[in-house]
Amino acid sequence: MATILIDHDDTVVTLTLNRPEKLNALNAELLGELAAAINALPTDASVRCVIMTGAGEKAFAAGADIVAMSEFTPVQAKAFADLGHGIGRALEQLPVPVIAAVNGYALGGGCELALACDFIYASDRAKLSQPEVNLGVIPGFGGTQRLARRVGEARARELCMTGDTLTADEALRIGWVNAVVPAAELLPKVREVARKIASKGPLAIAALKRVIARGADVPLATANELEATAFAALFGTHDQREGMRAFAEKRPAKFEGR
Numbered sequence: 307m308a309t310i311l312i313d314h315d316d317t318v319v320t321l322t323l324n325r326p327e328k329l330n331a332l333n334a335e336l337l338g339e340l341a342a343a344i345n346a347l348p349t350d351a352s353v354r355c356v357i358m359t360g361a362g363e364k365a366f367a368a369g370a371d372i373v374a375m376s377e378f379t380p381v382q383a384k385a386f387a388d389l390g391h392g393i394g395r396a397l398e399q400l401p402v403p404v405i406a407a408v409n410g411y412a413l414g415g416g417c418e419l420a421l422a423c424d425f426i427y428a429s430d431r432a433k434l435s436q437p438e439v440n441l442g443v444i445p446g447f448g449g450t451q452r453l454a455r456r457v458g459e460a461r462a463r464e465l466c467m468t469g470d471t472l473t474a475d476e477a478l479r480i481g482w483v484n485a486v487v488p489a490a491e492l493l494p495k496v497r498e499v500a501r502k503i504a505s506k507g508p509l510a511i512a513a514l515k516r517v518i519a520r521g522a523d524v525p526l527a528t529a530n531e532l533e534a535t536a537f538a539a540l541f542g543t544h545d546q547r548e549g550m551r552a553f554a555e556k557r558p559a560k561f562e563g564r
């Protein structure tokens with residue numbers, strides 16, 4: 307059975323983590339299939355937005371597979387962490403947005419995958435934590451860094467040091483997730499947001515994603531320069547001319563990604 311399900315509906319691809327009997331715990335097989343699925347996306351120009359979610363009602367992903375990790379040597383643990391980090395980087399470098407639809411537990415590595423997505427919508431049943439300290443380790447797929455950037459360093463320190471689990475509403479309050487939606491409405495709502503994003507100019511969306519991500523790593527003046535350069539480059543595109551012409555003609559724009 308595939309550990310990643312891929313559903314392509316018009317312009318939106320949904321990737322589903324699929325080991326529901328193990329709460330979608332992330333083993334090397336699942337991570338390998340996920341990396342392959344993500345790496346195949348940029349070759350398909352029809353894809354304008356991606357959704358990542360978990361199979362079953364209980365979990366997005368309850369973390370890295372503890373059974374698989376328990377006998378790791380440091381060298382194996384580093385290779386496993388590199389696999390997770392590679393996926394985080396691949397998600398960030400995709401030219402299209404990725405929305406995490408967190409339908410249940412997002413713990414440890416599961417939460418770290420969600421944090422590498424552009425933003426998170428959570429079901430009202432979701433629970434989020436970085437519980438690695440309970441196992442005598444620390445987050446290994448980027449949680450120490452991305453959680454701090456998402457909710458602030460002091461809150462991230464507290465969450466990672468206590469391993470506390472937050473409800474979806476608590477996570478919403480600190481900006482860990484963008485919205486909380488009744489469980490049955492989560493995927494329809496996320497699909498609606500994905501389709502809205504997919505209807506915008508894809509070159510503008512790709513530029514936005516790149517500028518926001520790269521801008522976070524450099525001084526403000528450099529980040530603003532990145533923005534101005536990307537803004538200017540869009541004026542060489544068909545989509546800019548079409549978008550502004552459509553405004554003048556009072557009709558919806560038809561973007562072509564060129």
Ligand code: CAA
Nearest residue numbers: 327328329331368369370371372373413414415445446447
């Ligand atoms: N790894 C491996 N198997 C897991 C798992 C995990 N992270 N999480 C759940 N499972 C398995 C359980 O062992 C169980 O399998 P069996 O039926 O074969 O016994 C099955 O999934 C169902 O889980 P539970 O019976 O435990 O379900 P529950 O509802 O009683 O509890 C839970 C749910 C609170 C999420 C509990 O499963 C749990 O605490 N899981 C571990 C969470 C965790 O510590 N995650 C962090 C992992 S470390 C990490 O991710 C490192 C990193 O940063 C890369």
